[in-house]
Amino acid sequence: MNVKRIVARTSREAMRQLRDALGPDAVILSNRAVDGGVEVLAMPAEDIAAMAPPAVDEPVVSLSHRAAMRETPPETEPEPEVTIKRRLIERVAVPTEDSAQLAQSVISEIKSMQARLESQLADLAWRDLPGRDPAGASIMRDMLAAGFSATLAREMLETLPKGDAEQAQAWMRNTLMKRLNVMQSETDMLDGGGVFALMGPTGAGKTTTTAKLAARFVVRHGADKLALLTTDSYRIGGHEQLRIYGKILGVTVHAVRDAADLRLALSELRNKHTVLIDTVGMSQRDQAVAEQVEMLCQAGKQIKRLLLLNATSHGDTLNEVVQAYQARGLDGCILSKVDEAASLGPALDCAIRHELNVHYLATGQRVPEDLHLANRQYLIHRAFKTRTLSSPWQLDDSELAFAMSGIQSIQRESAVALG
Known part of the structure; x- marks a missing residue:
């Protein structure tokens, strides 16, 4: 064949x-x-x-027989030979x-x-990597073990300069720090003012983070220049938590149900220096996410959208969250539950690949103490420091080839299915 x-x-x-x-x-x-x-x-x-x-065998016909058949009258002539x-x-x-x-x-x-x-x-190809390129193999192994995606690790490997393993490690961390966008100073956010909406799935910590930002603003500018809005009318007592925080801070909390309510509320609050909106949490796979984003876009005033990324979530889940909420663009993100995360690799990987500007890190429930400005050096150092040899997800060199070739096979099959 x-x-x-x-x-x-x-x-x-x-x-x-x-x-x-x-x-x-x-x-x-x-x-x-x-x-x-x-x-x-x-x-x-x-x-x-x-x-x-x-084909079904047909009778063998001799040449003389064929000649005789040609002389047969037309009405008795057999069908033409095929x-x-x-x-x-x-x-x-x-x-x-x-x-x-x-x-x-x-x-x-x-x-x-x-x-x-x-x-x-x-x-x-991957089995030969440790012997052919020890520095590249160490980068691939450490990034996967720290929770970074194979996609980002391969990108790093493609641009890795020549050098030993120690030089490669230093280059990797410096490159990750350069690619990670962070808010350099909160002055622009707190002093510049405007309308900010905190978005994200249920349980990401939006309400608590909204309260932390409100407390920071009140300390800096006073309660009379700030207003709080909530679109969370689904959970039982969903907006009550924010009202409690507002009462403590001396800030009025307004509840809105739809785009019309939001436009009216923002019109009434136009004299406020800053407005913080605590949105309702929903699954990234819920079709209502697009409706929520559209509501904010139709508010009649520019709203800066900040996405809450739960640092304890799996990398694939975080990737879905970003894809669902960035349909109309995002102005940045806040990493929440950093204190609970075993590894920051998945969250940082997502922020790097999607080029999200990391504004703050939320590390606990205390208001306003457990909110910190993002720091590149700390985040990259923390991502690799938490890697332990006792982790069940730790790969050794002999397993690296199987893992990488398997990932590539799955991606090829997915590409064929989508294509």
Whole structure:
């Protein structure tokens, strides 16, 4: 069985090469997009025809018999003879159910062999990494162990300069610090004023963080220049918690239900220096997230949206949260529950890849003490300091190849399914 694999920049170029190699009757088994162009798998028509079920044997007719048959009167002349070649062509052109199943089985087997080959090649490449590039292997291992994504680790590996493992570690941490955006000073936020909305899933700590920011503002500018809004009318007593904080701080708390209420409230509070909005928490997979974002965008006044990222959440969950809430853009994020997180790697990875400006770190329930300005050096140091050899998720060098090749295989399968 002669299966031809052709890779070209365009589909047209692939078809031209296919005709040159296998002729105009070649049968395409599969095609897909690959890096740099398209990949086509095909077979000659003769090979496909050979897989068709054998035709029913017809009686052998001698040449003399054929001559006699030609002399037979028209009304008794047998039907024209169909050649074996034409019969095979007809069977390929209009395949039977059995031949179609056979062709599908061949295609499935070819795809399976291709997937196994790609997986083995990736496995060999990563298995050879510790010996070929010890510095790169140490970076990959440490970043994965600290909770950073394989995607970010591979990006770092692609730009890693030559050097030993110690130099590579220093370069990695400095590069991560440069890529991590943080708010340099809270002066712009507290003194500049405006309307700020804290958003995020249920349990991320929005209400407590809103109270902490309110307390910081009151200390700096006084309670009469601040207003608090809440859209949380779903939870039983959801807005009561914020009202308690407001009463302690001497700040009025207003509840809004929809975009019309929000526009009216902001119009009435236009003389306030700063307005903080505590939004209702909902799952990142809830369709109401888009409605909430749209409500803030239609408020008639610019609202700066800050996303609460729960540092105790899994990296994939945080990635979903950012994707759900940044549909209309985000002005920054706040890392919450930092004191409870075993590793800050997933949250920092998400902030770096999505280029979010980290404003504050929330480290506890105390108001306003447990809110701190984000510091690059502390965050990167903390991310790698908490890594312990006793962790069940710790990889050694022999397992790194299996993990990385497996991740790449899953990503390839996902890309094929989406493509």
